[in-house]
Amino acid sequence: MISIDRVSKQFETSRARRHLALSDISLSVARGEFVSILGPSGCGKSTLLYIVGGFVEQSSGAVIVDDNPVTGPGPDRGPVFQEFALFPWKTVLGNVMYGLDQRGMPKDEALARSRELLTMVKLSGYENFYPKELSGGMKQRVAIARTLAYRPNILLMDEPFGALDAHTRTKLQNDLLGIWEKDRKTVLFVTHSVEEAVFLSDRVVMMTSSPGRIKDIIKINLPRPRERAALLLNRRYQDYVVEIEKMMDEQPETRVS
Amino acid sequence: MMADIVSVERAEAPWWSSAGTIPGLPPIMACIGLLALWEVVARWYGLNGLPPASAALPQIPEILTDKESLIDIADSLRRMVTGFALALIFAVPAGLAMGRSKHVAAFFNPLLMVIYPVPKAALMPIIMLWLGVGDASKTLVIFLGVTLPLIYHSYQGSRAVEEKLLWSAAAMGLSAPARLIRIVLPAALPEILVGCRTGLVLALITMVTSEMIARQTGIGNIIFVSLDLGVYDRVYAMIVIIGALGFILDVIFESMRGRLVAWAEPSQAIVVGTT
Amino acid sequence: MSPRVSNTFDMAIGVIPIALLIALWQGIAMSGAAPPSLLPPPGVVFGRFLQQIVSPAYLEHAYVTLYRLFVGFGIAVLAGVTFGILMTGSKAVASIVRPIVRVLAPVPKIALYPAFTLTLGYDDASKIALVIADAMFPILLATYQGALAVEPKLAWSARAAGVSPLKTLFTVILPAAMPSVLTGCRIGLIISCIVVFLAEMITSTDGLGHLLVRAARNFQTVDMFVPLITISILGLLLNAAFNALRRYLLRGFPEEK
Numbered sequence: 024m025i026s027i028d029r030v031s032k033q034f035e036t037s038r039a040r041r042h043l044a045l046s047d048i049s050l051s052v053a054r055g056e057f058v059s060i061l062g063p064s065g066c067g068k069s070t071l072l073y074i075v076g077g078f079v080e081q082s083s084g085a086v087i088v089d090d091n092p093v094t095g096p097g098p099d100r101g102p103v104f105q106e107f108a109l110f111p112w113k114t115v116l117g118n119v120m121y122g123l124d125q126r127g128m129p130k131d132e133a134l135a136r137s138r139e140l141l142t143m144v145k146l147s148g149y150e151n152f153y154p155k156e157l158s159g160g161m162k163q164r165v166a167i168a169r170t171l172a173y174r175p176n177i178l179l180m181d182e183p184f185g186a187l188d189a190h191t192r193t194k195l196q197n198d199l200l201g202i203w204e205k206d207r208k209t210v211l212f213v214t215h216s217v218e219e220a221v222f223l224s225d226r227v228v229m230m231t232s233s234p235g236r237i238k239d240i241i242k243i244n245l246p247r248p249r250e251r252a253a254l255l256l257n258r259r260y261q262d263y264v265v266e267i268e269k270m271m272d273e274q275p276e277t278r279v280s
Numbered sequence: 281m282m283a284d285i286v287s288v289e290r291a292e293a294p295w296w297s298s299a300g301t302i303p304g305l306p307p308i309m310a311c312i313g314l315l316a317l318w319e320v321v322a323r324w325y326g327l328n329g330l331p332p333a334s335a336a337l338p339q340i341p342e343i344l345t346d347k348e349s350l351i352d353i354a355d356s357l358r359r360m361v362t363g364f365a366l367a368l369i370f371a372v373p374a375g376l377a378m379g380r381s382k383h384v385a386a387f388f389n390p391l392l393m394v395i396y397p398v399p400k401a402a403l404m405p406i407i408m409l410w411l412g413v414g415d416a417s418k419t420l421v422i423f424l425g426v427t428l429p430l431i432y433h434s435y436q437g438s439r440a441v442e443e444k445l446l447w448s449a450a451a452m453g454l455s456a457p458a459r460l461i462r463i464v465l466p467a468a469l470p471e472i473l474v475g476c477r478t479g480l481v482l483a484l485i486t487m488v489t490s491e492m493i494a495r496q497t498g499i500g501n502i503i504f505v506s507l508d509l510g511v512y513d514r515v516y517a518m519i520v521i522i523g524a525l526g527f528i529l530d531v532i533f534e535s536m537r538g539r540l541v542a543w544a545e546p547s548q549a550i551v552v553g554t555t
Numbered sequence: 556m557s558p559r560v561s562n563t564f565d566m567a568i569g570v571i572p573i574a575l576l577i578a579l580w581q582g583i584a585m586s587g588a589a590p591p592s593l594l595p596p597p598g599v600v601f602g603r604f605l606q607q608i609v610s611p612a613y614l615e616h617a618y619v620t621l622y623r624l625f626v627g628f629g630i631a632v633l634a635g636v637t638f639g640i641l642m643t644g645s646k647a648v649a650s651i652v653r654p655i656v657r658v659l660a661p662v663p664k665i666a667l668y669p670a671f672t673l674t675l676g677y678d679d680a681s682k683i684a685l686v687i688a689d690a691m692f693p694i695l696l697a698t699y700q701g702a703l704a705v706e707p708k709l710a711w712s713a714r715a716a717g718v719s720p721l722k723t724l725f726t727v728i729l730p731a732a733m734p735s736v737l738t739g740c741r742i743g744l745i746i747s748c749i750v751v752f753l754a755e756m757i758t759s760t761d762g763l764g765h766l767l768v769r770a771a772r773n774f775q776t777v778d779m780f781v782p783l784i785t786i787s788i789l790g791l792l793l794n795a796a797f798n799a800l801r802r803y804l805l806r807g808f809p810e811e812k
Contacts (some may be wrong), residue, residue, distance in 0.1 A: 076711070077714075077715075078711045078714070097717065098716055108706060110731070110807075111731070111809070112805075121713070125716065126718070155807065155809045170715070172716075173717065306657070307657050310654035311658055314655065314658070314659075327673075329670075329673030330670070383564075386564075386565030387568045387569060387571065387572060391569075391572040397745055397786070397790020398783065398786075399749040399750075399786060402756055405768065406771075406776075409593055409776065481661050481663070485665055488665055489665050489757075492665070493757060503666070503669050504669070512673060515669050522663055523666060523667075527658055
């Protein structure tokens with residue numbers, strides 16, 4: 024489904040200096056799989072996600088999605104960003120409808136689809152609000168609805184709950200799993216929270232930094248559908264969290280470049 | 281063009297920003313391109329009022345070696361510098377004070393707002409009634425033209441000074457006037473210099489305009505004398521000289537500014553202005 | 556002081572310098588230090604202003620000025636915004652337009668006016684051309700800089716939804732840059748106002764600027780003040796109207812300081 028094949032990425036930090044952000048990353052993600060990429064800040068995990076999204080070009084290697092090499096963004100891969108990236112000049116409804124509108128879906132159909140999605144993310148009644156009038160959690164719900172609207176097969180989530188407070192964060196995690204259970208899209212989920220990664224994922228990809236490499240991939244054998252309260256008491260869950268945290272501590276802290 | 285938008289390469293810079301180029305070269309190429317365009321258009325239309333660049337440009341050395349023209353140009357520049365300097369002395373302290381005190385700002389803001397849309401160079405005929413046709417009126421008009429943007433930018437700069445900087449300074453025992461000079465002035469300097477850059481362009485514009493309206497001496501006068509005599513080559517040569525003057529002043533100022541406030545974020549100043 | 560009292564206080568002290576200025580004017584005129592031929596008293600000037608503002612002949616001149624102002628400003632907005640946005644979208648366009656703008660922006664455009672009169676004649680066209688030349692650059696630069704500062708993830712979100720690059724440019728980057736675009740337009744509007752007046756003063760047979768020069772030639776001091784006041788009030792009104800439009804267009808954007 025997604026096959027990342029020996030992808031490297033170099034940034035030119037100045038005319039003479041280069042920074043190797045990603046080195047020789049290979050990873051396959053199966054259809055319907057929920058995979059988290061976990062790593063310290065600056066390890067290139069977001070860059071990897073952007074490369075899969077087609078927003079950033081790799082320096083070498085290839086990303087194949089459904090037998091097609093990625094050359095640019097496309098509606099088969101829907102991004103959700105930490106910064107929400109909502110259009111401030113559009114209302115909640117306008118944001119969700121934007122992609123459908125631009126691609127020529129008839130107005131009433133786009134409207135119905137958008138309302139359906141806003142209900143799914145529990146925001147019906149907020150159609151005519153502007154993003155600035157919403158809380159962070161609500162903004163991210165809108166962003167998720169906007170992305171789901173055009174039915175991507177793959178969700179690319181870039182620390183989507185990173186800017187939210189702890190309480191909102193757990194609520195959105197639960198809701199995300201609830202939505203995901205319905206149609207089991209393929210999800211690539213970038214995070215630096217161990218608990219979030221274990222709670223959500225089928226597999227956790229651990230990365231080290233400078234240069235960004237895959238350190239280990241851990242399969243999370245926890246039953247689905249998962250329920251947070253039960254899981255917190257689950258011994259296996261706790262073991263995963265502790266084990267991964269230990270492994271994370273083994274790598275040296277990186278300086279922010 | 282499509283390819284340019286699609287190719288997304290650097291994550292840290294917006295993907296649609298254009299790549300860095302060799303400094304200095306593109307503007308020179310642009311000049312050559314514009315001159316070539318002028319030449320072609322002039323030859324194509326063959327208008328009497330639009331001589332080709334090849335006819336106008338040779339006039340430039342002649343103007344620049346002609347004693348009378350040089351005196352005119354020197355007169356203009358002297359007035360410009362005087363007006364600009366006077367505005368600087370008056371506007372910067374006024375702007376800084378407005379930025380640090382809400383009441384001072386409230387006191388001056390409505391007046392400035394009312395004055396803002398008045399075309400300063402258009403005051404020329406009235407001021408000439410009062411002060412005569414000499415240097416005084418032209419310098420005053422330049423002063424008026426430059427003052428407003430200078431006040432505005434000093435005001436913005438001083439208003440944006442981080443309150444905690446001043447608290448720290450006060451804690452160190454700096455008196456209020458010392459804080460204004462040692463903290464507020466340097467902190468607001470980048471923004472003040474943005475105002476200076478706009479002001480400089482404005483000074484040049486006001487100077488040319490006022491001389492065009494009150495045709496006595498100066499650069500603006502040379503243009504209109506030539507125009508009345510029908511020496512169009514010379515009109516265009518003067519236009520090029522004024523344009524070059526504007527560009528050179530801006531380049532000099534920018535390099536100076538770059539040195540003075542190397543510590544600040546690169547400015548995104550929009551050079552604009554007319555009066 | 557409570558905020559409300561303080562606001563009223565601030566508004567009240569703002570009137571002082573304006574009142575002082577008019578009082579000084581009146582004082583000088585009454586004291587006889589300046590004869591009315593040099594400085595007519597304010598009452599006379601405002602009386603004449605009120606008389607002129609309803610006179611059809613005067614309004615005819617004002618109309619001519621407004622016509623040149625709006626045609627020039629309108630073209631400047633169209634050209635400035637279009638070039639500014641295309642520069643953002645295409646490196647090729649940017650590499651050509653940027654150096655040209657760098658050279659032309661600091662040039663005092665009023666110096667071009669004699670050339671415009673020679674090539675376009677002494678009528679509307681030369682004045683409109685001058686307004687365009689003067690108002691276009693601030694709009695273009697503000698659009699370009701605003702567009703460059705747009706969060707890339709806004710554009711990515713659109714591209715991922717399957718929106719074409721060109722459409723993204725005009726449906727995402729342009730609206731996202733709107734605060735900056737409007738700032739440029741407001742500067743351009745005031746410049747247009749001023750420059751059309753000056754052009755009319757330099758050579759013209761009609762318009763408000765011409766009225767000032769005509770009055771100056773005939774030493775009718777009162778009539779010199781009236782067009783000046785008219786154009787200034789016009790500038791204030793246009794500015795206020797523009798601010799209202801800005802508030803409406805930017806209703807979704809977060810408040811600025």
